[in-house]
Each structure stands twice: as C-alpha cells, then as structure tokens.
Amino acid sequence: MAFSTLLRPAMLAASRSPRMERAITKMSMTKKLVDRFVAGSTADQAVAAVESLLASGRYVTIDYLGEDTTDIEQARTTVTHYLHMLSAMAELDVKTDSESVRPLEVSLKLSALGQSLARDGDAIALDHARQICTAAEAAGVWVNVDAEDHTTTDSTLLIVKALRRDFPSLGTVLQAYLHRTEGDCRELSGPGSRIRLCKGAYKEPASVAFQGRAAVDESYLRCLQVLMQGEGYPMVATHDPALITAAQQYVESTQRKADEFEFQMLYGIRDEEQSRLVQEDNHLRVYVPYGDEWYGYFMRRLAERPANVAFFLRSLKPGSAR
Structure with a gap:
C-alpha cells in the first residue's frame, strides 16, 4: 500500500521534473538499470x-x-x-x-x-x-x-x-x-x-x-x-x-x-x-x-513495480556499479 499511495505518485511526478532528470542522469550507476529497460x-x-x-x-x-x-x-x-x-x-x-x-x-x-x-x-x-x-x-x-x-x-x-x-x-x-x-x-x-x-x-x-x-x-x-x-x-x-x-x-x-x-x-x-x-x-x-x-520512460518503469525500485537502490550502493 505504501508504494502505490506514496512512492509511485512521487516517482511519476519526478518523471517530468527537469531538476530530478539532471540529478539522476548524472549518476554513473544509473546506466546499469537503464540498460535493463532500454x-x-x-x-x-x-x-x-x-x-x-x-x-x-x-x-x-x-x-x-x-x-x-x-x-x-x-x-x-x-x-x-x-x-x-x-x-x-x-x-x-x-x-x-x-x-x-x-x-x-x-x-x-x-x-x-x-x-x-x-x-x-x-x-x-x-x-x-x-x-x-x-x-x-x-x-x-x-x-x-x-x-x-x-x-x-x-x-x-x-x-x-x-x-x-x-x-x-x-x-x-x-x-x-x-x-x-x-x-x-x-x-x-x-x-x-x-x-x-x-x-x-x-x-x-x-x-x-x-x-x-x-x-x-x-x-x-x-x-x-x-x-x-x-x-x-x-x-x-x-x-x-x-x-x-x-x-x-x-x-x-x-x-x-x-x-x-x-x-x-x-x-x-x-x-x-x-x-x-x-x-x-x-x-x-x-x-x-x-x-x-530515456529519462521519462525509465522513471515510469521504476514506478510500476517495487522490485524495480529496489534494484535501482541496490545499484546506488558503493561498488555495485562495477
């Protein structure tokens, strides 16, 4: 329930935020998950x-x-x-x-x-x-x-x-x-x-x-x-x-x-x-x-399932992008 009522709407809003786009696209480890979807x-x-x-x-x-x-x-x-x-x-x-x-x-x-x-x-x-x-x-x-x-x-x-x-x-x-x-x-x-x-x-x-x-x-x-x-x-x-x-x-x-x-x-x-x-x-x-x-598409894929978000968060841990 928490995902659908709180996190999902926030991520969908972020999918159209230029500020969030600049921040997330600059993360080198983001590419690991983007390559999964794109x-x-x-x-x-x-x-x-x-x-x-x-x-x-x-x-x-x-x-x-x-x-x-x-x-x-x-x-x-x-x-x-x-x-x-x-x-x-x-x-x-x-x-x-x-x-x-x-x-x-x-x-x-x-x-x-x-x-x-x-x-x-x-x-x-x-x-x-x-x-x-x-x-x-x-x-x-x-x-x-x-x-x-x-x-x-x-x-x-x-x-x-x-x-x-x-x-x-x-x-x-x-x-x-x-x-x-x-x-x-x-x-x-x-x-x-x-x-x-x-x-x-x-x-x-x-x-x-x-x-x-x-x-x-x-x-x-x-x-x-x-x-x-x-x-x-x-x-x-x-x-x-x-x-x-x-x-x-x-x-x-x-x-x-x-x-x-x-x-x-x-x-x-x-x-x-x-x-x-x-x-x-x-x-x-x-x-x-x-x-x-890819940013808007990527964020909507994350918003669809908690497992996608978990995968993304794991990729942000030190060393996980290697």
Whole structure:
C-alpha cells in the first residue's frame, strides 16, 4: 500500500521534473538499470536487440524515445530517426507462420512528432505520422500510436482516426486507468482495429483516472472483455499473471484463434514469462525502446513495480556499479 499511495505518485511526478532528470542522469550507476529497460542509444543497438528477439520467436515494436517536444526541428529529427530505423527493419530476415500478423512494428508518441507545439501541433504531428506510416507500409512494418497523459487523449484519437483512413492497420493504445477507456474500447473494437490495452503509466488526477490498484485491475478486465468480444485485434499489454490468466480465459470463451490477439511485454521485464507464452504458441510482442531521451520512460518503469525500485537502490550502493 505504501508504494502505490506514496512512492509511485512521487516517482511519476519526478518523471517530468527537469531538476530530478539532471540529478539522476548524472549518476554513473544509473546506466546499469537503464540498460535493463532500454536497448541502447543507437539504431544499430536497437536492431541488434530486435534480431535477438525475433530469433527467439517473439515479435517487436520499436520506440525511439522522446516526448513533449516543443521544437519543430527536434520533431523533424524524430521523424528522420524513424525513417532510418524503418529502412533498417526492411532489411531484416523476418520469418513468421502468420499471414495476417506482422512481426515488426514501430511505436510513435505524437508529442515527440510535434503534437505539443503551441501552433498547429496536431496538424504537424499528423503530417509527421503520415510520413512514418507511408515508409512503414513500404517496409512491411506495422505502426502503433502510443498513449500519453489524459490531456492528449482526444487529440491522439482524432489523429489516429484520420490516419486509419489511409492506413487501416494502424494501431493505438488505450489506458485502463482512465474512466473513459471502457467507452473508448467499445467505440474502437470494430473490424480491423488494433488496440493495445495497458494499465497506464502517468500521474493522473482522481477526476479522470482510477487511483487504486484494485480499481485499475477491475477496469482493465472490463476493457479487455469488451475488446475480446469485439471484432478487432486486442493486444494485451501486461506483466500481471492474474491478467494474463484472465486474458487466456477470454480467448477461450470467445474462441479467438492465435492470429486474432497478442500479448505484449516490455523489453527487459519477465523474460522467462515471455518465452513461456511463446512456447505455448501465443504471439508475444516486446516493446523495445532506444535512444538518449530515456529519462521519462525509465522513471515510469521504476514506478510500476517495487522490485524495480529496489534494484535501482541496490545499484546506488558503493561498488555495485562495477
């Protein structure tokens, strides 16, 4: 209880604190834990991680880290990084037994593409995302639009709707801790939709989001049931054993085939469980982040589980970084 009510909110607040970012990124021992969650700072390092995951039978979604961009040139640089990554992905030797599921995907944060710009942010993000979607389609790679804090949800879903007119395989993310999400799942569970359902990783007020773990879990189950009963392709993004079991029960009750849903987990978390699910003939996609702008992502990963914080604190002890 102490973690969820005290430490987790504090760490989520720290994820957007420039002062905390300066302090934590200067710690040499921080890299030890960052390397657990982030597949390097360069595209070549990310591709190497992807090749290893593909060889193990897992699928991937790659995220070039960055968010809340307020500079147009930085947004354009992010687009360039994605185009370079997509060229590299097109060269990978990808083997799959599925005709309908693409093993390779990229994940986009619209705020990194210009959504947060004070003038014409939505239009700029839409244009940048369209460039990436066009290149991804040519490379045979799926695209998924990430969710961010609740203030961006309406804008994000409108941009997703616009993009899906030309790119119907485009996926997006819904966060179960938001009160609105069950309704969004009902609206977005139609034919051809791809929805990644996660719990949510931002600090949100009680006016828009469930606050306790039990309430969030209950919302996740309601939302997941809606998606499983729908006509789209649910992507079950969780490391929670209870929710994984529930998802398998929903799959059985709705008679979904292996190509009609997938599990998703984060790079560096529960690797043995990832392998187990693959061995049971499930599609399992790993979220692979890379890049130098790792701080916000890193802090949200710490905030998710007490074990991650404990690992971080141990790394701060003298000699532990060696």
